[in-house]
Amino acid sequence: MAAFREHKNPILNVEHLTAAYRQGNDSHDAVRDVSLKVYPGETLGLVGESGSGKTTLLLAIMRYLPPAGFLRAGTIELDGQDLCSLSDSEIRQVWGKQIALVPQDPQSSLNPSMRVGDQLTEALDLAQTSAKSRAIELLEAVHIKDPERVADSYPHQISGGMQQRVLIAMALSTDPALLVLDEPTTNLDVTTQAEILELIREQVRARGTTALYVTHNLGVVAKLCDRVAVMYAGELVESADTVRLYRTPLHPYTQGLLDSVPIIGETKSSVRLRAIQGQIPPIDEHPPGCIFAPRCPIAIDICMEQPPLYVVDSGRRTQCHRWETLQTGEVSARQMSPAISQPAQKHVAGAPVITLESLKVHFPLKRSLRETISRSPAEVVKAVDGVSGEVSRGDTLGLVGESGSGKTTLARAVMGLVDTTGGDMTLISAALPSGLPGRDLDTLRSLQMVFQDPDGALNPYLTIGESLRRPFISLLGLSRFQADAEAKKLLSAVHLPENFTRRLPDQLSGGEKQRVAIARAFATNPDLLICDEPVSSLDVSVQASILNLLNQLKVANQSGMIFISHDLAVVGYLADRIAVMYSGKLMEVGDSEDLFEPPYHPYTEALISAIPQMDPEAEQEHIPLGETLQSPSTTPGGCPFHSRCPRFLGNICIQVTPPWKATSTGKRIYCHIPLDELGYSQTRRLDLHHGSQDR
Numbered sequence: 001m002a003a004f005r006e007h008k009n010p011i012l013n014v015e016h017l018t019a020a021y022r023q024g025n026d027s028h029d030a031v032r033d034v035s036l037k038v039y040p041g042e043t044l045g046l047v048g049e050s051g052s053g054k055t056t057l058l059l060a061i062m063r064y065l066p067p068a069g070f071l072r073a074g075t076i077e078l079d080g081q082d083l084c085s086l087s088d089s090e091i092r093q094v095w096g097k098q099i100a101l102v103p104q105d106p107q108s109s110l111n112p113s114m115r116v117g118d119q120l121t122e123a124l125d126l127a128q129t130s131a132k133s134r135a136i137e138l139l140e141a142v143h144i145k146d147p148e149r150v151a152d153s154y155p156h157q158i159s160g161g162m163q164q165r166v167l168i169a170m171a172l173s174t175d176p177a178l179l180v181l182d183e184p185t186t187n188l189d190v191t192t193q194a195e196i197l198e199l200i201r202e203q204v205r206a207r208g209t210t211a212l213y214v215t216h217n218l219g220v221v222a223k224l225c226d227r228v229a230v231m232y233a234g235e236l237v238e239s240a241d242t243v244r245l246y247r248t249p250l251h252p253y254t255q256g257l258l259d260s261v262p263i264i265g266e267t268k269s270s271v272r273l274r275a276i277q278g279q280i281p282p283i284d285e286h287p288p289g290c291i292f293a294p295r296c297p298i299a300i301d302i303c304m305e306q307p308p309l310y311v312v313d314s315g316r317r318t319q320c321h322r323w324e325t326l327q328t329g330e331v332s333a334r335q336m337s338p339a340i341s342q343p344a345q346k347h348v349a350g351a352p353v354i355t356l357e358s359l360k361v362h363f364p365l366k367r368s369l370r371e372t373i374s375r376s377p378a379e380v381v382k383a384v385d386g387v388s389g390e391v392s393r394g395d396t397l398g399l400v401g402e403s404g405s406g407k408t409t410l411a412r413a414v415m416g417l418v419d420t421t422g423g424d425m426t427l428i429s430a431a432l433p434s435g436l437p438g439r440d441l442d443t444l445r446s447l448q449m450v451f452q453d454p455d456g457a458l459n460p461y462l463t464i465g466e467s468l469r470r471p472f473i474s475l476l477g478l479s480r481f482q483a484d485a486e487a488k489k490l491l492s493a494v495h496l497p498e499n500f501t502r503r504l505p506d507q508l509s510g511g512e513k514q515r516v517a518i519a520r521a522f523a524t525n526p527d528l529l530i531c532d533e534p535v536s537s538l539d540v541s542v543q544a545s546i547l548n549l550l551n552q553l554k555v556a557n558q559s560g561m562i563f564i565s566h567d568l569a570v571v572g573y574l575a576d577r578i579a580v581m582y583s584g585k586l587m588e589v590g591d592s593e594d595l596f597e598p599p600y601h602p603y604t605e606a607l608i609s610a611i612p613q614m615d616p617e618a619e620q621e622h623i624p625l626g627e628t629l630q631s632p633s634t635t636p637g638g639c640p641f642h643s644r645c646p647r648f649l650g651n652i653c654i655q656v657t658p659p660w661k662a663t664s665t666g667k668r669i670y671c672h673i674p675l676d677e678l679g680y681s682q683t684r685r686l687d688l689h690h691g692s693q694d695r
Contacts, residue, residue: 002593009039009080011177011210012061017074019060021283028283029072031057034236035309036229038178043204043211045242047218047257048541050510053234053278058182062099063091071662079177080314100171104183106163110155117151120170121124138169142199160403161192165199179204179211182647186537187400190566194610194622197224213364217537218261219612222246223620227315230254233280233291236309240316242616250318250326251334252296259334260544261614262573265596268551272514273544273573274335281507290321298331315487351392353527353560354414354432359387359423361406361413383409385584386423391528391560396551398575398592399564400607406584407564411530414562415449422444428527445475448526452533454513458505464491464516465501471523490519493556494549515549522553529554530562547574568607572596580604583640599679602647602668639672647673647681 019031031053038044048054059065061076063083076083078098081090095101096117101111111119117135126134132151139147155163155377164184171179181200185193188342201224204211213225221228222242229239230253238251249255256276278295281287287294289304296303307321325331361384382407391397394489399407414425416422416436425432427446433439452456458467465487472483488498494515505513514534521529531550535543551574565571571578579596580588580603588601596608609623625644639645642653649672658670669675 004452010039011079012036012038012212013075014061014079015075015077017057017060017076017568018066018072019056020070020072022068022070023055023284026284027070027072028690030069030234030283031060032234034074034234036236036239038210040210040211041208042227043213043225045228046212046214046231047216047228048231049216049257049280049541051233051283052231055182055232056234057231058180058212058214062095062101062180062408064095074075084411090495093198096176097174098177100174100176100179102164102167102171102179102181102184104186106160106167107155109167110163110248112155114154115151116153116155116158116166119150120166120173124173134214135172135368138173139166141172142166142169142203159192161196164192164196165190168196168199168203170260172207172209175207177210179209181211181215183215183217186215186217187521190568190607190610191402191625193220193662194612195624197612198622217612218257218540219614222616222618223612230257233286233530234283235291235319236317237292237319238317240312240318244316246614246616249333250312250316251292251320252298252324252326253292255326255333256295257540260540262544262547263567263573263614264569264608264611266569266573267592268547268573272337273548273572275375275545275548276541279511290319296333297335298326298333326567346419350395350558351397352390352392352426353428354562355390355415355424355426356427357388357424359384359410359413359425360421361409361418362421374572382584384413384420386585387581387586388423389579389586389589391562393527393560394555394558395577396554396561396563396575398571398578399562399581400566400571400578401581402566405535405581407581408532410581411449411532411562411564414528415447415530441475445524446527448521448524448529450514450517450521450529450531450534452536454510454517455505457517458513460505462504464503464505467505468501468523471520475524479663486523490518490523493522493553494519497649508684509542511538511546513543514538514546518549518553520548522557522559525557526559528560528562528563532564534563536565543570550574568596568611580607585640585670587641587670588668590663592667593668594663598682599663599675600667600682601671602645602673602678603641605682606646625674639670645681647678649673 007198014034014036017031017034018029020027020029034057050381059069060071065507072224083094086094117132120135120138121131124131124134135151136147139150144150144165150158150162161669185196188196197220213220225242227239228242228245230237230251232253237246238249238254243402245254246258249258259274260276276295286291290299290307293299293303299583302321307319309317309319311317312323320326322331324631326333332356340574362380365379365381387410401407409418413420416439420434427443465484468487469480472478472486474482477633478486487501491498491500496512496515496661508516538546547570563571563574568647572595575592578592579586580601582603606623606625609621613620623646638654638656639658642648645653652672658672660668662668663675
């Protein structure tokens, strides 16, 4: 990456920047003494946990801090221009022209009342005819098919991935000096994420754009970024070329982040994710000396002194007193690894907890006036269309697929939150009624769910103790005194102190709130626990601790679990078996140890190829799927995947329902292609990373 530094001047030059927030009569520094440079044509990744100061640094660089925020010290130069000296009106001229932002949530960033084409050209001040032509050019540049239709559409009429492409086109339309990307793929499917990342990389390289990419996804950083800056509790603790940082991290915090990420092929029977112990200190409670020392596994006496940002060489910095011993391998900065309770062996599940037979959930579409008059049959969305399977006691079934594949609808049907259209459900040995009416207290106790967003799952006006007490009283009939005692036991089980019972949800971090939600779900010792994307919005270290916690509680309670995610690496780590779902149907089912070994369904093959690997030097071939997942109301005959399949055979895929084929290990695949042919071509095509790194 030295080629970037051959340029005389950086595009972005931040020196000794300190940013603070006012709290009443006091103020607290959220970013302290940060210096960084980004050179022409370079992409710098900015990583760290929530609370590390990434967003504050980003807003400070853009001079876009909220009213309570202010710059206490330091300088910010953009292409030689001092941004700190600009007035409010002058900095507004910089936004969108010299600095362009691609935000995390495209839906809230686009004006719902304006057509896409008008929004693209709003800042370009062009005549109407020229503006329309320019909008189509910009949409074509980001590989949007049918750009004329998209330009005339409103944001709600296009998919989330397409909305993100529009924002990228909008950001690049003014040829900015600096492109800032703030978690732009966090809310996207793994396949859509892969397409957006490829688009960003292509556009940045083709235009020679300088980019600052903010994320907690280390796989994305490995794929996209030339250099990485690691932040912790408001301080820049390490910066280096991406390859060198991933190969030999010289700060214990960086090592902890890398160790927290599950790798394709790793399972809980062979490894335990090394979550970073403890949590980031509050903004007003910084420890003396090294900010990371309370969580550091190699802290010694010298760490009670504030470390400088040591210069390792011309392209590398680290804020660790012990970096030289880390570089030579004399000490290891890895966190303590949780013990593996049993040796690796083939998983053997108990008796079935939930059994599904040809389950269907169809939603009728609203009919037009003409269809009503003509009495045409109503179209239906086949969200779940004939799914069969079971989850056994002590067994975790991972359910994966793109958004719209039917995963959450299937979970909601089991929970009784939506009515089924057909098929049967059996809980333990009794029929499970469709919907909540008809389900008794025993059934409600047996089924519990953990949702993606703990903020929405916890009542903001109830203390944690009150939230945990309710299931004991309403479902188990305990007294308030007994419920309070059990609530404290639950907090201990999820490794939270008893005094949390007096706190409100907004006094907890995201990871702490999710632990509370998990504790509440286990209050009734459920026979089946359904987890719907419970870690997708969490930092990698918090994610690691939650995954280990879920497995620990599941084993202790011998519950069955359905774990829903679009992240195959996470599912592969936690699940005993995995089911791949597409357009309301299952495409593949197998043990987690077998799913990542060819042969696999072409849809699974595409999902695996889309996962960003944790190796910046790895060659990775993404298999594009073309158009996004079609509506289940228009699911074609034959194989539902045939319109997007990269291994499409022809009419047989269109007209004939595929058979289920089983491998020698018991993995089942819903496909016309012979398994030996699939396995041979997939082994040659994909060079997968099987988790060979030493944990």
